[in-house]
Structures are given as structure tokens and as C-alpha cells.
Amino acid sequence: MTMLPLIEKDDWLRPYASALEATHSRYRDLLEEICDAHGGLIHFAENHLFFxxxxxxxxxxxxxxxxxxxxxxxxxxxxxxxxxxxxxxxxxxxxxxxxxxxxxxxxxxxxxxxxxxxxxxxxxxxxxxxxxxxxxxxxxxxxxxxxxxxxxxxxxDEGFHQSFSHPIIYEAHVGMAQEAGGVGTYRAFAENVLPRIKKAGYNVVQLMAVQEHPYYGSFGYHVSNFFAPSSRFGTPEDLKYLINKAHEMGLAVIMDIVHSHAVKNEEEGLSxxxxxxxxxxxxxxxxxxxxxxxxxFDYGKKEVVAFLLSNCRYWLEEFHFDGFRFDGVTSMLYTHHGLGKAISGYDDYFDNSRDNNALTYLMLANHLIHKINPNAITIAEEVSGYPGTGVPPEEGGLGFDYRLSMGIPDFWIKLIKDMTDEEWNMGTIFHELTIHRPEERTISYTESHDQALVGDKTIMFRLADKEMYEFMSKEKPSLVIDRAVALHKIIRLVTITTANGGYLNFMGNEFGHPEWIDFPREGNHWSYHYARRQWSLADDPTLKYEWLAAFDRAMLTTVTENDLLSFNPVYLNLANEGDKILAFNRGEFLIVFNFHPTRSFPDYGIPVAPGKYQILLNSDRPEFGGFDRIDQQQLYFARPVGKTPNNGFQLKLYLPNRTGLILKKIPTPRLH
Missing domain, CATH: 2.60.40.10 (Immunoglobulins)
Structure with a gap:
């Protein structure tokens, strides 16, 4: 019997070949049955045209x-x-x-x-x-x-297609995307927020809370009406206007689609x-x-599968969405929903807790979505690392283009909460940011939208805490804010430069939006004060938020214009735990960090290939809130280690504390 390509990509899956083959057979048999009975999967997914x-x-x-x-x-x-x-x-x-x-x-x-x-x-x-x-x-x-x-x-938008190699995603909630207290609209988002996203360097907009939901504070994840765009934000035509406008600007738009569960409300829901x-x-x-x-949902019932597949087709065709971020995929994959069950080895993926119906549904959904739009983006919110999540169904996988690297935000928060800066381990940072399955592409991000909610803290708020209230003016010096600004920048830089596919940011976090999100509820007297985004903070040239926004923009420009994420794999050059120096290569790019809280190093040797290098991005620039300690115009030449080249080459760099650099090797002209 021919081995599934998924198993050939990951030799550890061989003992579980029979389970994977059985899942693939169920998918193939159901797809064949649908095609025979309904004239193809697209025709099967047309309930919305009948009901x-x-x-x-x-x-x-x-x-x-x-x-x-x-x-x-x-x-x-x-x-x-x-x-x-x-x-x-x-x-x-x-x-x-x-x-x-x-x-x-x-x-x-x-x-x-x-x-x-x-x-x-x-x-x-x-x-x-x-x-x-x-x-x-x-x-x-x-x-x-x-x-x-x-x-x-x-x-x-006829003929619109994504013109980028890697998705750089701006996750946004339309309702809280306005500065005034109240609920934002699709039209206001199109006119006021889309230009910001474009200018900031993002190429994909990910919209939360699109499907109608009874409770505003659910962030859109307790859906009641799966085919209705939320009327809080405007009409269906207004949503189409938003997407059309984004396409005019070259931005793809994907939506959070919730097929993992449904609200249990009965009069307005499906229960x-x-x-x-x-x-x-x-x-x-x-x-x-x-x-x-x-x-x-009962993913083993054909009527339910048809309902959900029709929902995928509806949003793609009726509203021209360019793909989906599937919510709660881990919950779908296992009967235990990922609750109270640690995944400690491959046996845990293939025990009796797998929901084979859900596996088959997800394979069909991804097949359908990419059949309708071959350029569509599908992302799995999946934390367990289920094998094959990012492999096409025909090869034995679930078919997602990307999996969210959900462990990365948890890692950063744990590091900031539980360790002093001196205890940060460079090798651990590199490992946590680069670990992924050989067959999958991932979306890296530093913090999730959940960490911006009341009860948790964003990275900037956790780093700066109460100092944010008084010392974000450029006229007010603060060592606490200096640390927060520096770490905020290099945490983001090391996360995106190690990414294995794409990058995501939740709106406002790029400039360190203060405080938290708190939707209107009885406990806050139904206030919208915290359910908004204070864009004016990033626009104010007297505030330090402007520095963070400027760095984020420069970072994305450097990464995308140089197509840095296309150079794989990422090779570790150096992880010096005492000096807190981390350096790695992607193709011709050298990325170097000094995470040390106090020590700067002149002429620090970084192992490299021979040649000359120039700095493309330097987090210590004054326009980013840095201290301008590096001459960015200087060219750096690799020198032999010792007296002969046999021991390799190194760059001698000045590495100020809490600084990140991207350098690029400059081609040497050939002599004729």
C-alpha cells in the first residue's frame, strides 16, 4: 500500500499509519459519495441557495x-x-x-x-x-x-488576488475600532481604519465577530445566526463595502469563522x-x-455538514472574503476538547479521544474553500499541534494553509511574569519561536486578543504597568518605560523574524495600546469606555506610543520588502546565555539581539559567512525611542577568526543592551 505523503514527511507517524489511513479513507469515501449524489462538493454546499x-x-x-x-x-x-x-x-x-x-x-x-x-x-x-x-x-x-x-x-474587485508571499495579519474587531465610546461600523472601519492598516504595512485584515451573536462581550465567539453578518456594525451592504474597499487597497480580508460550537440560546439560536x-x-x-x-455540532450528520460547508461557501461568494481563521479547532478535534488533557506524545493524538467526524468535516471544508478560491487562506486555531493540520487532505492532512503558533504568546507572558530579565534563556527563546512540525506553516504572534481583555494584560501593559499612566510623554523620562519600549520592540522583532509562514497582531497592540478591553456589562455600568481603540495616542508626536508604531511599521516594511520569511530554514548562529546575545540566519540575512538589561558590547564577534553586511533595521534608532548608539550607515566586513580562515569568519558588531538588528549580506561583484 502506498504511504500517505503526510507520513513520509514525519517518520514519527509510521506507528499510527493505520489511524491516519482510516481517517483519509473516510474523507475520500464521503467526498466520493457527495460527488456521486450531488454532482460535486460545491453543489452539496448550496443549502443557503435552497433554504x-x-x-x-x-x-x-x-x-x-x-x-x-x-x-x-x-x-x-x-x-x-x-x-x-x-x-x-x-x-x-x-x-x-x-x-x-x-x-x-x-x-x-x-x-x-x-x-x-x-x-x-x-x-x-x-x-x-x-x-x-x-x-x-x-x-x-x-x-x-x-x-x-x-x-x-x-x-x-474582480480579479483581486493576494500579491504577497506571506500573510502579515491585522486582527481587528469592527465594533471597538473607533475611538469614541460606542459601537463602530463597517463603513467607519473602511474609511478610518483600513488606511491605517495599509500604511502600517499589513497585507491581511482578519475580522472578528462577523457572524451574528447575541452577547456583544463574547467577542463574537458565541454565534447564534451563522449566515447573518452582525447588524450591530451595519448592513450586509456595508460589510461588502468594507471588503471591496480593502481589496481596492490591496488588502486581503479573512474572517473568524466559528464552526467549533454555537450559542445555546434557543429563541435566537439553533439549540x-x-x-x-x-x-x-x-x-x-x-x-x-x-x-x-x-x-x-454533530459533524457526523450529513445535514449538519451541508449546513457548515454551505456557510463556508456563502461567506466566500456572497461577501468575497479571502479565507477564514477557524476558531476552536482543538476543541473540534477531540472529544475532551483539549480540556484537562496534556498532549505529551504521539499516542495522545491517536487515542480514542479523536473526533473522526470533525476531522473529516475539516478536510472537506478546506477542500471546498480551496476549490472555490485556490488563493484562499485558511488558518487553524489549534494548540495541540495535531499532525497534518497544515497538509492538504489528499496527502492525509486537514488542509489548513497555516496553524496559529498559540504557544508563543503564552511563552512570552510566562517569561515576563515568572523570570527576571537576567534569567531569560536565549536558547529557549529560539527553540520556542522556531519549533513546528516539518510539514506545516505557522502564524507567529507575540500576544493574543485574550491577553488584551480585562483580567489579563498585553505585553506593553505588563512591562510598564502603572507607569503608562504618567510617563508616556516624551518629556517625562522613566527607566521603567525605557525598558518596556525596548523589550516591546525586540520581542516583536524576534517573533516575526523567526516566523515560519506569517505574522499576526491584534489591533492597537503594535503601538502598545494602554489598559485593557472591557465590553459593556453590568459590572461596568454598561460602559463603552474600554471597548474602543485610542488611535490618537499613536498619532500624537509628543507621546512614546508614536515610537512603537513607527518601529512596527519599519519592521514590517523591512521584512516584507526583503521577503525575509521566504528564506528557510532559520539557522541558529549564537546563543550566549551569559551575555544574553542571540543571533540567527535566514538566507543572506543575519538577525542579532542583545537581550541583556544593562550590558552593551563593543566589537562583539558573531559567526557568519565571509562577505560584507549592512544594517537594514536597528531598534535603537531615536525615531523608535532608542538611543542612537549604532552607526547604521557603516558596512561590516566578515573577518577570519584567528590568523587563518580555517576557523571561520565573524562580524564585529557594537551591540547596545536591549537592541535588535537585521543585517543583510551584500553580494560581492564578480571580477571579469
């Missing part, structure tokens, strides 16, 4: 899947919001319900719901495929809204939709997430 409310020249048609229902009514102003036999759906085969309505019954912007009766119960429900859902400001109840504007949105708890979700306890207080 829900659709307009035709002769009227409206509405369909819903609710196999346990006994009666279903469409309700709205047209029925005085009560069940009316005139608007009762007819039951068809396979649990499908249907009704045809005249054009006069519904019009654009009308509100409607379903009233469903089942054995021993009944209730109002939001249609599963509703494309717009609105919350009433007084009653706080949700309703579906007819969204059928006379004039369709006109896209002008107990037709009176049963297991219509969309696993039966029994397996259908409830013990940590997230939410519902877990």
Missing part, C-alpha cells in the same frame, strides 16, 4: 429543515406575530418545510420569525439560514429581517430548534461544551 427566504418574480419562497416539527408558521406583522393558517408551511420529504408567498406579504426590511410546534412544546425561532438578524433595542428580542434591496451591491436537542448537535452530554457553555 431560507428567497425572492422570485412571482413571489417569495421560504424553506426550513426541522424534522421533529409538527407545524411551522411564518409570523410577522402580516400575521400580527401569531400563528396563522394562511402562513403555515407545508411538510415535504426529509424533514423539509416550505411555503410560497405573494410579493405583497413581505418587502425589504420587514421583520419575521418562525413559530414551531413540536410534540409537547412550541416556540419562536429565528430561521437557521436568516441573512440578517436585528435585536430590538427595547425588548432585546431578535428577529429576522427581509434583506432584498432594489439595487444590488456593485463590486469592483432545540425543532424541539430536539440533537437536531444540529451531538446527542446527550457530548452536545454541550463544558467550558464554553455552548453547543457542539
Amino acid at each position: 431560507g427566504l428567497h425572492s422570485y418574480s412571482e413571489g417569495w419562497v421560504f424553506r426550513e429543515w426541522a424534522p421533529n416539527a409538527e407545524k411551522i408558521y411564518l409570523v410577522g406583522d402580516f400575521s400580527d406575530w401569531k400563528p396563522d393558517e394562511s402562513f403555515r408551511l407545508q411538510r415535504k420529504d426529509h424533514g423539509i418545510w416550505e411555503i410560497f408567498l405573494s410579493k405583497t406579504v413581505l418587502k425589504h426590511l420587514d421583520f419575521y420569525k418562525l413559530y414551531i410546534e413540536w410534540p409537547f412544546g412550541s416556540g419562536y425561532r429565528i430561521p437557521a439560514y436568516a441573512r440578517r438578524v436585528i435585536q430590538d433595542s427595547e425588548t432585546l428580542l431578535f428577529s429576522a429581517q427581509v434583506w432584498h434591496p432594489e439595487k444590488r451591491f456593485e463590486w469592483n 432545540r430548534f425543532d424541539g430536539t436537542l440533537d437536531q444540529y448537535f451531538y446527542p446527550g452530554e457530548r452536545g454541550f461544551h463544558p467550558a464554553w457553555d455552548s453547543r457542539c
Whole structure:
């Protein structure tokens, strides 16, 4: 039998070949079955074109899947919001319900719901495929809204494709992207924030909280309506405007897609939709997430797989998203959801805790997404390091383009919290930043959005703490702030220059946004004071935030213009624990750090290949809040170690404390 390419890439997987082959066979068999029965995976993923409310020249048609229902009514102003036999759906085969309505019954912007009766119960429900859902400001109840504007949105992004080698991602939340207290909008984000992202040097925008969710403070991760863009931020057309505008600027846009779980709310969500708890979700306890207080999809049910795959297709085609960051993939992969279970070896990946249904679904989803858009980006939020996450399904993997290196932010916070600067280990830093599976590409990042929330701290806030309140003026010296600024820069620089695929930053963290995020809640008197971004801090030339923003911009420019991340692998040159010097190579690039808190070193020898080198980026520049201790115009020549070249070559560099450098080897002209 031919060995799966995934196993050939990782010899440690050979003992588990049968488990991987079985998963691959399930995927292949299901894909073949879908193609035979539905004419291909894309046709299978078209539930959104059949279910829900659709307009035709002769009227409206509405369909819903609710196999346990006994009666279903469409309700709205047209029925005085009560069940009316005139608007009762007819039951068809396979649990499908249907009704045809005249054009006069519904019009654009009308509100409607379903009233469903089942054995021993009944209730109002939001249609599963509703494309717009609105919350009433007084009653706080949700309703579906007819969204059928006379004039369709006109896209002008035809032919847009990502023109970059590696994604440099700006993770953003539209609602809190404005400075004033309140909820930001898609339009305001397009006009005010997209230009900032472009100017800062990022090439991908990752939007959080796009799918409708009842609780604003969930950060968008407790989804109720999977096909409805959140109405808090504007209309579907407004979201299209944002994406179209980003494409005009050369920015790709991906969204956080939540297929790992669903909110357990019943009237506005999918839970107990037709009176049963297991219509969309696993039966029994397996259908409830013990940590997230939410519902877990049944990935073994074809109707659920079709629902989720159609959701992927819908966002790609209807809104022109360029891909997805899949939330909670670790939770999907294992029946224990990654809770209370340490992954200490390969046996832990292949025990009885794998959810084979979820594995197959993710393989199908990635196959579908890349079939619709071969240039699409898919990223797995996966912390366990599951083998094959970043390998195509045809080769035995899950098919993601990238996996989030979720251990890196945890590593940095642990280092800052638990160790003094003198205790930082250079070899450990290099190891933690470069470890990855041989077959996968990863997205590196220094801190997650969770660390910006109340109860935790960003790197800058953790480094500076209360000093941020009084000493961020350039006129006020502070040794605490000096340390924070220097470490903030070199932590980011070493993270991106060791990245194995791409890099991510959560909005505002690039300039050390102060304090935390706290969404409106009863505990803060429903205040929006902390659910915003203070862009003016980075724009103020009198404040030190400007230094951090300038460095981040220069760092990204240097990395992207030189395509630094394309040079693999990363080779360790030097890790001197006493001096706190770390140096490594990527192709013709030499990256050097002095993490020492107090010691600067003149003429420090760094092993290199022979040749001459120039500095491309220097974190000690005054415009970055540094002390201008390095002559950046100087060329550096590799010198033999000792009296002969047999012992190798080295550069003699002046390395001030808490400084990072990127140097590039300059080609030597050939003599003719």
C-alpha cells in the first residue's frame, strides 16, 4: 500500500499509519459519495441557495429543515406575530418545510420569525439560514429581517488576488475600532481604519465577530445566526463595502469563522430548534461544551455538514472574503476538547479521544474553500499541534494553509511574569519561536486578543504597568518605560523574524495600546469606555506610543520588502546565555539581539559567512525611542577568526543592551 505523503514527511507517524489511513479513507469515501449524489462538493454546499427566504418574480419562497416539527408558521406583522393558517408551511420529504408567498406579504426590511410546534412544546425561532438578524433595542428580542434591496451591491474587485508571499495579519474587531465610546461600523472601519492598516504595512485584515451573536462581550465567539453578518456594525451592504474597499487597497480580508460550537440560546439560536436537542448537535452530554457553555455540532450528520460547508461557501461568494481563521479547532478535534488533557506524545493524538467526524468535516471544508478560491487562506486555531493540520487532505492532512503558533504568546507572558530579565534563556527563546512540525506553516504572534481583555494584560501593559499612566510623554523620562519600549520592540522583532509562514497582531497592540478591553456589562455600568481603540495616542508626536508604531511599521516594511520569511530554514548562529546575545540566519540575512538589561558590547564577534553586511533595521534608532548608539550607515566586513580562515569568519558588531538588528549580506561583484 502506498504511504500517505503526510507520513513520509514525519517518520514519527509510521506507528499510527493505520489511524491516519482510516481517517483519509473516510474523507475520500464521503467526498466520493457527495460527488456521486450531488454532482460535486460545491453543489452539496448550496443549502443557503435552497433554504431560507428567497425572492422570485412571482413571489417569495421560504424553506426550513426541522424534522421533529409538527407545524411551522411564518409570523410577522402580516400575521400580527401569531400563528396563522394562511402562513403555515407545508411538510415535504426529509424533514423539509416550505411555503410560497405573494410579493405583497413581505418587502425589504420587514421583520419575521418562525413559530414551531413540536410534540409537547412550541416556540419562536429565528430561521437557521436568516441573512440578517436585528435585536430590538427595547425588548432585546431578535428577529429576522427581509434583506432584498432594489439595487444590488456593485463590486469592483474582480480579479483581486493576494500579491504577497506571506500573510502579515491585522486582527481587528469592527465594533471597538473607533475611538469614541460606542459601537463602530463597517463603513467607519473602511474609511478610518483600513488606511491605517495599509500604511502600517499589513497585507491581511482578519475580522472578528462577523457572524451574528447575541452577547456583544463574547467577542463574537458565541454565534447564534451563522449566515447573518452582525447588524450591530451595519448592513450586509456595508460589510461588502468594507471588503471591496480593502481589496481596492490591496488588502486581503479573512474572517473568524466559528464552526467549533454555537450559542445555546434557543429563541435566537439553533439549540432545540425543532424541539430536539440533537437536531444540529451531538446527542446527550457530548452536545454541550463544558467550558464554553455552548453547543457542539454533530459533524457526523450529513445535514449538519451541508449546513457548515454551505456557510463556508456563502461567506466566500456572497461577501468575497479571502479565507477564514477557524476558531476552536482543538476543541473540534477531540472529544475532551483539549480540556484537562496534556498532549505529551504521539499516542495522545491517536487515542480514542479523536473526533473522526470533525476531522473529516475539516478536510472537506478546506477542500471546498480551496476549490472555490485556490488563493484562499485558511488558518487553524489549534494548540495541540495535531499532525497534518497544515497538509492538504489528499496527502492525509486537514488542509489548513497555516496553524496559529498559540504557544508563543503564552511563552512570552510566562517569561515576563515568572523570570527576571537576567534569567531569560536565549536558547529557549529560539527553540520556542522556531519549533513546528516539518510539514506545516505557522502564524507567529507575540500576544493574543485574550491577553488584551480585562483580567489579563498585553505585553506593553505588563512591562510598564502603572507607569503608562504618567510617563508616556516624551518629556517625562522613566527607566521603567525605557525598558518596556525596548523589550516591546525586540520581542516583536524576534517573533516575526523567526516566523515560519506569517505574522499576526491584534489591533492597537503594535503601538502598545494602554489598559485593557472591557465590553459593556453590568459590572461596568454598561460602559463603552474600554471597548474602543485610542488611535490618537499613536498619532500624537509628543507621546512614546508614536515610537512603537513607527518601529512596527519599519519592521514590517523591512521584512516584507526583503521577503525575509521566504528564506528557510532559520539557522541558529549564537546563543550566549551569559551575555544574553542571540543571533540567527535566514538566507543572506543575519538577525542579532542583545537581550541583556544593562550590558552593551563593543566589537562583539558573531559567526557568519565571509562577505560584507549592512544594517537594514536597528531598534535603537531615536525615531523608535532608542538611543542612537549604532552607526547604521557603516558596512561590516566578515573577518577570519584567528590568523587563518580555517576557523571561520565573524562580524564585529557594537551591540547596545536591549537592541535588535537585521543585517543583510551584500553580494560581492564578480571580477571579469
